[in-house]
Amino acid sequence: MLRVPHVTLHRPNALDLALETLAAEPGAGVIAGGTDLVPALKYGLCRPEALVALSGLPLGGIEPTGSAWRLGAGTTLWKLERWAAPGALGVVPRAAALVAVPPVRSRATLGGNLCLDTRCGFLNQTAFWRSGRPACFKAGGEVCHVVPGGAKCHACHQSDLAPALVALGATVLLRTARGERILPLEDLYTGRGDVPLGLHPGELLCSVEIPTPGVPSGAAYQKLRVRRGMDFPAVSAAVYVEQDPAGVCRGARVVLGAVASLPLRVPEAEALLEGSTLEPAVLDAAAAACVAAARPVKNVDLTPAYRKKMAGVLFRRAAREAWEGC
Ligand SMILES: Cc1cc2nc3c(=O)[nH]c(=O)nc-3n(C[C@H](O)[C@H](O)[C@H](O)COP(=O)(O)OP(=O)(O)OC[C@H]3O[C@@H](n4cnc5c(N)ncnc54)[C@H](O)[C@@H]3O)c2cc1C
Ligand code: SF4
Structure with missing residues (x-):
């Protein structure tokens, strides 16, 4: 049986306290729902010196802010999938329900989902399983087992x-003990497989703000997975359109999921x-632009060739659904 290694757990009940704890302990990580972090701890994929639990902080809630919605x-995700979101924003509860x-x-x-670590079939394994091969880039080594001879993590x-x-x-909205910054969600992602978040x-990450569209608009999300009941996406496509x-x-x-180390915008498809x-x-x-942009490698379910082809299929389904929603 895999056990969670011993780690000091801080349980602050105020955001400022959590931020001060993180500033005082540079080796500390954060845990929200723990649904991804706990397996990672058991597999020895991360070794934080301490953990700051976010569950006691007032970080929940869905509210309108005039020209936007703040989440x-x-x-x-249970609450998110029950959100009666207006218009195109309905894609959020629908995507949440697919997790x-x-x-x-x-x-x-939501924060844990957006800060989810990247995944790889050669890394998301027990320490015993991994011990049969040299450590790869993401584990601090100098090889990639998915792209032999490659120079980076995928x-x-x-x-x-x-x-x-x-x-x-x-x-x-991102906050530290010293201040805050607001940035487009897509800029949070570095595109690096080994260090996916900036x-x-x-x-x-304290909250997400979604602008309320001022014109007829629609959005859709399509996901392909091996087991419909519970799997991560093998490839996915999200489309937002305004009419x-x-x-x-x-x-x-147009954004593709699970075909790169970040959510992949496809500007060529958007321009068309x-x-x-x-x-x-x-x-x-x-x-065709989506298929060309998708560069999956063989580190999650289904073959790269099939996932690449399905990027085009899912895009088309999502685009039609989004357009009909306008
Ligand atoms: C069986 C199973 C199936 C799954 N299937 C899917 C799936 O289909 N799709 C999918 O997207 N996910 C899936 N997941 C992964 C995971 O459950 C979700 O992504 C979930 O939303 C993660 O949220 P969490 O609160 O549990 O995050 P945690 O596990 O607590 O944290 C995840 C990461 O985010 C960081 N983090 C959390 N909150 C913050 C914050 N506010 N600011 C900064 N960093 C933060 C943590 O430090 C950690 O690195 C699955 C997990 C399991 C166990
Ligand atoms: S893609 Fe390569 S470097 Fe990255 S986790 Fe997988 S095997 Fe390791």
């Missing part, structure tokens, strides 16, 4: 909510959709 990082299984979603948080970004929220143009030391009064697409965001009515020829060309 607290501590909001559980894992109900018992996991009852603990898992671990896969498999969050379900990140592509949907990037497609909606969400921003995140968080500063001691920084917490002008003449029925022409005046803005689009803009100014069109999403007629079949445009969808064909944009789907």
